[in-house]
Amino acid sequence: QVQLQESGPGLVKPSETLSLTCAVSGGSISGYYWSWIRQPPGKGLEWIGYIYYSGATNYNPSLKSRVTISVDTSKNQFSLKLSSVTAADTAVYYCARRVATKPMYFFDYWGQGTLVTVSS
Amino acid sequence: AIQMTQSPSSLSASVGDRVTITCRASQGIRNELGWYQQKPGKAPKLLIYGASSLQSGVPSRFSGSGSGTDFTLTISSLQPEDFATYYCLQDYNYPQTFGQGTKVEIK
Numbered sequence: 001q002v003q004l005q006e007s008g009p010g011l012v013k014p015s016e017t018l019s020l021t022c023a024v025s026g027g028s029i030s031g032y033y034w035s036w037i038r039q040p041p042g043k044g045l046e047w048i049g050y051i052y053y054s055g056a057t058n059y060n061p062s063l064k065s066r067v068t069i070s071v072d073t074s075k076n077q078f079s080l081k082l083s084s085v086t087a088a089d090t091a092v093y094y095c096a097r098r099v100a101t102k103p104m105y106f107f108d109y110w111g112q113g114t115l116v117t118v119s120s
Numbered sequence: 121a122i123q124m125t126q127s128p129s130s131l132s133a134s135v136g137d138r139v140t141i142t143c144r145a146s147q148g149i150r151n152e153l154g155w156y157q158q159k160p161g162k163a164p165k166l167l168i169y170g171a172s173s174l175q176s177g178v179p180s181r182f183s184g185s186g187s188g189t190d191f192t193l194t195i196s197s198l199q200p201e202d203f204a205t206y207y208c209l210q211d212y213n214y215p216q217t218f219g220q221g222t223k224v225e226i227k
Contacts, residue, residue, distance in 0.1 A: 047216040060215040105211035110163035
């Protein structure tokens with residue numbers, strides 16, 4: 001059974017960089033797309049971006065200038081960096097595995113989510 | 121970006137009711153749409169992919185239909201564990217976009 005676990009600081013100061021890691025266990029990171037998705041308190045879901053195990057990335061244009069997603073296949077984990085954060089970046093951040101093999105496209109495994117609060 | 125509009129934003133229903141949630145895309149997305157269920161404090165869970173394919177392990181009371189711009193999630197007989205928020209997600213292109221969610225509450 002594949003499991004994903006987010007980790008990182010729960011509190012980040014405005015203008016600083018949010019950094020999270022998602023550790024993947026029970027399966028290899030190879031062959032899949034790995035995404036970050038966030039959800040502000042009481043609101044809906046927003047796709048942040050993905051990284052393919054090979055290192056190819058795709059980011060949401062609304063965040064593209066501030067987002068970097070990287071992968072470490074040796075550690076079976078991937079990471080998110082979001083720079084110049086403001087209170088609007090306060091959210092639960094989820095990592096998820098994306099299957100993208102025609103005709104199947106979906107997120108099948110998710111982390112439990114981690115709340116990141118941006119505040120001084 | 122493709123906009124996904126769900127309706128209703130919330131509904132009240134009783135156990136045993138048939139429930140229908142709709143999702144409309146701002147442009148055609150073929151059948152590349154998924155439905156996810158989210159309970160409070162939990163990650164979303166995949167129910168349906170490819171507009172109508174039931175994910176393994178998901179009860180058969182859940183079904184999906186549609187193609188192009190209009191999609192439907194149906195729960196044939198609502199069970200107590202189905203009270204949750206449901207989201208559609210377009211998988212047609214990037215950025216991937218979710219509907220705003222439909223909260224299913226107990227009547």
